[in-house]
Amino acid sequence: MHAFQPRNFFKTSVAALAVAVAVPVFAQTTITNVSYDPTREFYREYNAAFDAHWQATKGERVNVRQSHGGSGSQARAVIDGLDADVVTLALAYDVSALHDRADLIPADWQARLPSNSSPYTSTIVLLVRAGNPKNIKDWNDLARDDVEVITPNPKTSGGARWNYLAAWGYGLKKYGSEEAAYEFTKKIYANVPVLDPAARGATNTFVQRRIGDAFIAWENEAFLAVEQLGRGEYEIVVPSVSILAEPPVTIVDRNVDRKGTREVAQAYLEFLYTDEAQRLAGKHFYRPSNPAIGAEFADRFPDVNFFTIDEVFGGWKVAQETHFNDGGVFDRILREINQ
Amino acid sequence: MTTLNPALGSSSPAQTRPSAHAWHRATEEPAWLRRTLIGIALTFLTIFLVLPLTVVLYSAFEQGLRVWYEAIVEPDAAAAIRLTLLVVLVVVPVNLVFGVVAAWAIAKFEFRGKSLLITLIDLPFAISPVVVGLIFVILLGSQGWLGPWLASNEMRIIFAVPGIMLVIAFGTLPFVARELIPLMQQQGKEEEESSLTLGANGWQTFWRVTLPNIKWGLIYGVILCNARAMGEFGAVAVVSGRIRGETNTMPLHIEVLYNEYMFTAAFAVSSLLAALALVTIAVKSFVEWREERARTAQQN
Amino acid sequence: MAIALRQPSVIPGFGITLGFTIFYLGLLIVIPIAGLLLYTLQMSWDDFWRAVSDRQVVASYKLSFGASLIAALINLVFGAIVAWVLVRYRFTGKRIVDALVDLPFAMPTAVAGIALVTLYASTGWVGQYLNVYGIRIAYTQIGVIVALTYIGLPFVVRTVQPVLEDLDKEAEEASAIMGANRFTTIRRVILPALLPALLTGFALAFARALGEYGSVIFISGNLPFRTEITPLLIVAKAEQFDYAGAAAIAAFLLLLLINGLQWWASRRYR
Numbered sequence: 001m002h003a004f005q006p007r008n009f010f011k012t013s014v015a016a017l018a019v020a021v022a023v024p025v026f027a028q029t030t031i032t033n034v035s036y037d038p039t040r041e042f043y044r045e046y047n048a049a050f051d052a053h054w055q056a057t058k059g060e061r062v063n064v065r066q067s068h069g070g071s072g073s074q075a076r077a078v079i080d081g082l083d084a085d086v087v088t089l090a091l092a093y094d095v096s097a098l099h100d101r102a103d104l105i106p107a108d109w110q111a112r113l114p115s116n117s118s119p120y121t122s123t124i125v126l127l128v129r130a131g132n133p134k135n136i137k138d139w140n141d142l143a144r145d146d147v148e149v150i151t152p153n154p155k156t157s158g159g160a161r162w163n164y165l166a167a168w169g170y171g172l173k174k175y176g177s178e179e180a181a182y183e184f185t186k187k188i189y190a191n192v193p194v195l196d197p198a199a200r201g202a203t204n205t206f207v208q209r210r211i212g213d214a215f216i217a218w219e220n221e222a223f224l225a226v227e228q229l230g231r232g233e234y235e236i237v238v239p240s241v242s243i244l245a246e247p248p249v250t251i252v253d254r255n256v257d258r259k260g261t262r263e264v265a266q267a268y269l270e271f272l273y274t275d276e277a278q279r280l281a282g283k284h285f286y287r288p289s290n291p292a293i294g295a296e297f298a299d300r301f302p303d304v305n306f307f308t309i310d311e312v313f314g315g316w317k318v319a320q321e322t323h324f325n326d327g328g329v330f331d332r333i334l335r336e337i338n339q
Numbered sequence: 340m341t342t343l344n345p346a347l348g349s350s351s352p353a354q355t356r357p358s359a360h361a362w363h364r365a366t367e368e369p370a371w372l373r374r375t376l377i378g379i380a381l382t383f384l385t386i387f388l389v390l391p392l393t394v395v396l397y398s399a400f401e402q403g404l405r406v407w408y409e410a411i412v413e414p415d416a417a418a419a420i421r422l423t424l425l426v427v428l429v430v431v432p433v434n435l436v437f438g439v440v441a442a443w444a445i446a447k448f449e450f451r452g453k454s455l456l457i458t459l460i461d462l463p464f465a466i467s468p469v470v471v472g473l474i475f476v477i478l479l480g481s482q483g484w485l486g487p488w489l490a491s492n493e494m495r496i497i498f499a500v501p502g503i504m505l506v507i508a509f510g511t512l513p514f515v516a517r518e519l520i521p522l523m524q525q526q527g528k529e530e531e532e533s534s535l536t537l538g539a540n541g542w543q544t545f546w547r548v549t550l551p552n553i554k555w556g557l558i559y560g561v562i563l564c565n566a567r568a569m570g571e572f573g574a575v576a577v578v579s580g581r582i583r584g585e586t587n588t589m590p591l592h593i594e595v596l597y598n599e600y601m602f603t604a605a606f607a608v609s610s611l612l613a614a615l616a617l618v619t620i621a622v623k624s625f626v627e628w629r630e631e632r633a634r635t636a637q638q639n
Numbered sequence: 640m641a642i643a644l645r646q647p648s649v650i651p652g653f654g655i656t657l658g659f660t661i662f663y664l665g666l667l668i669v670i671p672i673a674g675l676l677l678y679t680l681q682m683s684w685d686d687f688w689r690a691v692s693d694r695q696v697v698a699s700y701k702l703s704f705g706a707s708l709i710a711a712l713i714n715l716v717f718g719a720i721v722a723w724v725l726v727r728y729r730f731t732g733k734r735i736v737d738a739l740v741d742l743p744f745a746m747p748t749a750v751a752g753i754a755l756v757t758l759y760a761s762t763g764w765v766g767q768y769l770n771v772y773g774i775r776i777a778y779t780q781i782g783v784i785v786a787l788t789y790i791g792l793p794f795v796v797r798t799v800q801p802v803l804e805d806l807d808k809e810a811e812e813a814s815a816i817m818g819a820n821r822f823t824t825i826r827r828v829i830l831p832a833l834l835p836a837l838l839t840g841f842a843l844a845f846a847r848a849l850g851e852y853g854s855v856i857f858i859s860g861n862l863p864f865r866t867e868i869t870p871l872l873i874v875a876k877a878e879q880f881d882y883a884g885a886a887a888i889a890a891f892l893l894l895l896l897i898n899g900l901q902w903w904a905s906r907r908y909r
Binding site: 070072073076079097101153155156192193194195196197205208209210211324325326331334335337338 | 694695698756760761762763777778856860861862863864865867871874875877878879880881884
């Protein structure tokens with residue numbers, strides 16, 4: 001081993017610096033994608049695919065900055081000035097807030113891309129422990145007294161709002177009245193011991209801390225837990241009916257026009273609908289919106305008896321105002337549970 | 340620790356033994372009680388301090404040094420470490436200067452409204468970090484009062500590095516000042532006054548008289564300020580925007596990793612902060628020890 | 640103006656130091672906080688009152704104040720014992736133990752939260768043994784108290800320690816000479832001398848606990864009415880675009896604390 005030589009060290013440093021400066025051959029654009037919690041793994045891979053695609057067609061590199069968090073809090077950050085070029089959130093209500101509260105996007109944003117601007121869909125399923133010791137088969141088992149249920153707080157988590165609405169929709173179909181659906185949903189929430197602020201925290205509570213008998217989850221999160229977090233430790237229970245969850249995407253017009261990134265941002269979202277990206281979505285346990293690609297994953301995604309938010313609740317705006325706003329139905333449920 | 344009173348020791352041996360015994364009983368606790376107290380203290384500290392620290396370090400190195408190292412040099416982690424260091428390099432010196440200046444004004448002069456000023460300095464300490472974040476979003480967010488003006492001048496504060504610095508500066512403002520104010524009040528101003536009377540100017544007096552006197556409190560204040568600045572979570576979470584590789588500080592990055600089920604990596608980055616905490620503590624103990632030795636040397 | 644305000648002194652720098660202090664405090668502290676208070680003034684009194692007195696919000700005050708109080712009391716008792724042991728007794732490893740007390744100051748709260756939940760969850764290192772006896776710590780109110788005890792731990796120790804070191808042994812000896820037994824000496828001589836420091840440490844630990852967020856959210860169940868602390872509720876309100884509600888609760892807490900703080904400051908720097 002030679003003694004440390006300052007002069008050599010200096011030379012090497014200069015050389016390294018020269019290389020570092022010379023490396024960026026391609027011009028580079030940077031865009032920001034503000035997304036919700038469970039899309040991390042998907043977008044990590046998708047961003048690399050899009051970068052390659054853009055480089056091949058335009059000869060330019062795209063660096064996509066990712067931001068993840070609870071869907072509602074991410075929307076709030078964009079409204080308060082977080083510089084998002086595109087948002088890819090958990091539900092249309094949070095995206096619409098960008099129009100309603102800050103006029104960042106036009107009112108008809110959801111009609112601008114195919115499939116209600118939702119390139120991939122998902123649904124809500126139940127995750128139980130291996131062997132299904134509590135014999136949980138459907139939504140009504142969650143209302144049993146001996147079952148502990150994990151779900152995040154619908155006031156702060158987008159996924160949790162889908163969970164809540166899926167349970168409500170089942171109650172409505174099974175018991176036939178709003179009152180019965182209310183009592184049913186209330187019973188489920190009375191069984192919740194931990195109410196995490198965001199979806200990922202709830203997964204950690206169920207998987208890592210082993211709290212609860214059933215976890216109401218995004219289908220993609222449930223798959224992730226089964227495949228990656230603990231093989232053979234969990235089982236997915238597909239309920240008799242569930243909600244069709246459509247996480248929508250849009251460009252943020254005000255920001256892309258100010259920054260001059262509209263073209264690349266638009267291309268970024270449109271690329272989501274290509275066969276390559278649809279397959280990536282399927283790989284990451286999202287249901288591709290393209291039926292042909294969806295068919296390739298038919299053995300992975302069981303047929304579910306879906307209802308949509310428009311059919312049962314009259315759209316996100318009504319659902320939000322009735323159920324989740326302050327003084328809404330969910331607040332009443334919490335209040336009565338804790339009487 | 341308790342020294343026997345020499346007056347008692349010099350009396351006749353027949354009387355000494357019982358009275359010394361009684362004396363011990365009256366100025367010291369019996370051995371069983373001492374042992375119990377030490378036991379209670381150590382158990383309490385083990386449960387609340389040693390165990391959490393052990394968890395962090397054990398989980399960080401559970402899968403070996405290489406996994407730990409890879410977690411640290413991973414680009415997003417490295418960016419978070421750089422950002423945290425940058426923030427600390429700006430915030431700590433600013434609050435250090437503020438602390439010294441404020442302590443000088445408050446300790447060396449009498450003026451009206453002093454207690455109000457002290458209350459204001461203590462205030463950040465009593466405000467929940469999340470409220471600090473909320474305040475700055477309300478003021479500077481694009482829906483806030485100054486937001487539109489900032490946007491039209493292309494100034495980004497919230498969801499960018501300046502916003503993170505701002506909330507951390509807010510939260511760590513009291514640390515240096517709070518250490519120095521009582522210390523300087525207690526030391527009074529006679530030494531400075533005599534130095535000035537002997538012809539030194541204000542700067543010289545500060546450097547040669549005041550600074551050596553407050554050195555230890557100053558270092559302690561800076562250490563606390565630095566630790567808090569690195570670890571601030573609640574306030575930063577509200578104003579950061581969580582852009583990976585850009586506005587995620589180390590504590591936020593730890594949360595991100597935790598939420599990506601990368602527990603070992605989360606604990607690896609945590610172990611850096613824990614190590615920093617230990618270094619902080621070591622420096623502090625060293626300073627104290629030097630101080631103590633200097634004092635005893637002086638006394639002898 | 641400065642001259643009219645203060646008593647004459649030979650020490651220079653009054654104008655510039657006070658000026659800078661006021662400027663910096665004004666920019667960083669006073670204006671933002673005034674902003675928050677002004678923001679809540681936009682609400683009508685009824686809206687404000689409804690926001691701060693909602694049942695769920697009141698339940699969170701109860702938990703936040705109650706858990707902070709219990710945690711500060713635990714720290715008062717054990718902190719006093721730790722300070723006593725560190726100052727008065729000799730044992731191996733004392734210096735390390737002494738240094739470790741600062742750990743909660745230096746360790747980031749989020750790290751502490753993750754570490755504590757790893758320990759005390761029913762699958763955790765400690766939690767699994769407690770779970771056998773049906774004791775649950777994580778995700779209960781006890782978990783909140785554990786986290787708040789952790790973050791408040793150094794305050795009592797560090798305020799009591801210096802006072803105990805400076806405490807005149809002569810008073811204890813005098814008390815002993817006059818025939819008091821050790822217990823009486825502690826109760827009548829030592830405790831009164833330590834009382835202001837104990838109270839200060841207690842108040843600091845309490846105030847810090849009240850606002851704590853990072854460590855608690857990991858270990859508390861975050862259930863409204865049961866394990867939801869006030870800072871979390873403020874965040875939840877803000878996330879739902881209810882800035883007015885969030886600001887109202889924040890301002891309400893702030894006004895309570897400023898009053899408490901002023902009371903404390905007036906005692907501390909008389």
